[in-house]
């Protein structure tokens with residue numbers, strides 16, 4: 522078997538092989554069907570059998586990821602992974618991942634992300650689940666808002682109703698402002714929107730967009746939705762300001778003819794449950810993993826992130842897939858981290874995939890210690906690690922790829 526880089530000429534065979542791995546046809550109508558239009562064929566791989574037939578695919582997108590502290594860094598989004606059902610469990614994916622990580626190293630990338638089709642595949646390659654999301658279902662007759670006991674501010678402004686097809690660059694611009702402030706969020710490059718590559722509202726699937734404008738008329742949030750058989754499904758609410766977010770949620774929950782409103786992607790730390798008069802009104806369906814993170818260069822990744830408490834920790838990081846092990850002294854002073862090789866006794870011993878889970882602040886180190894995955898040396902090591910890794914805002918990723 523050979524793993525080779527692809528060019529634009531391979532697009533057809535790449536897509537055919539990938540769809541065969543998923544047991545589908547490119548023609549199958551699917552709301553996310555246009556995703557192929559965003560492939561970067563100079564970053565993709567094909568696995569080829571000795572007889573020349575393609576048997577596996579993998580690709581990477583050039584994203585930006587927002588880190589804690591609203592710091593924006595490049596991140597390679599690994600995607601389009603598939604091996605033909607006739608050639609599975611013979612190491613084809615392992616060989617492609619080895620090549621993919623070497624390609625990312627060669628480009629100087631220090632972070633990779635992905636969304637996993639199955640949760641048991643990617644930890645062995647050093648990825649850890651780093652963000653969660655949730656689906657909320659709220660019967661409209663139970664959606665009354667409580668009177669805010671401390672007053673609470675409401676958004677000034679108005680809501681305009683547009684169709685996806687007539688929005689122009691508006692959703693892309695609003696999304697871009699939002700993702701720059703939201704840890705865990707990915708960029709949506711312009712060609713994703715222009716080619717409809719992704720799920721609604723990025724795709725061209727018919728949708729209404731409730732666009733919020735502030736008092737001076739500047740668009741500062743949207744909710745993308747469709748009402749079908751009494752269910753109003755909201756693909757996403759995007760806003761940088763909490764009051765705008767609430768105004769858009771109220772708009773959806775107040776829609777006549779909807780018996781229930783489904784918010785497909787609700788940030789787990791959002792206060793909506795507290796805003797409703799009936800705290801039991803929302804049925805919550807958690808999605809335990811969304812974005813998976815892999816650190817390719819531990820010191821670069823740890824120094825890139827924003828930090829919110831001073832302290833120091835010695836981390837012993839095992840990267841079995843790459844046969845590497847490193848011990849690092851992480852020192853944070855006034856929000857800036859230094860990370861250098863160390864020979865002191867470690868505070869934590871952990872797998873690089875667990876460091877990926879901790880990186881955006883979506884889980885506390887002590888939780889992984891209690892789970893038996895991270896080893897804390899000394900009685901206060903876990904609580905010192907919790908204090909150091911703590912973030913000001915829970916990570917959340919809306920983007921599907």
Ligand SMILES: CC(=O)SCCNC(=O)CCNC(=O)[C@H](O)C(C)(C)COP(=O)(O)OP(=O)(O)OC[C@H]1O[C@@H](n2cnc3c(N)ncnc32)[C@H](O)[C@@H]1OP(=O)(O)O
Nearest residue numbers: 542599600601602603604609610611612613614615635638
């Ligand atoms: C980011 C994305 O694109 S997510 C999309 C992933 N693709 C899919 O889900 C499409 C359908 N599935 C497939 O195409 C294949 O089963 C793949 C790509 C998931 C795995 O490809 P394979 O070539 O079979 O993987 P490979 O043989 O390298 O397996 C490596 C190890 O992972 C394990 N593994 C791989 N896939 C799975 C799985 N789905 N479930 C459980 N274990 C798995 C193997 O058992 C093996 O373990 P071992 O090292 O202990 O023996």
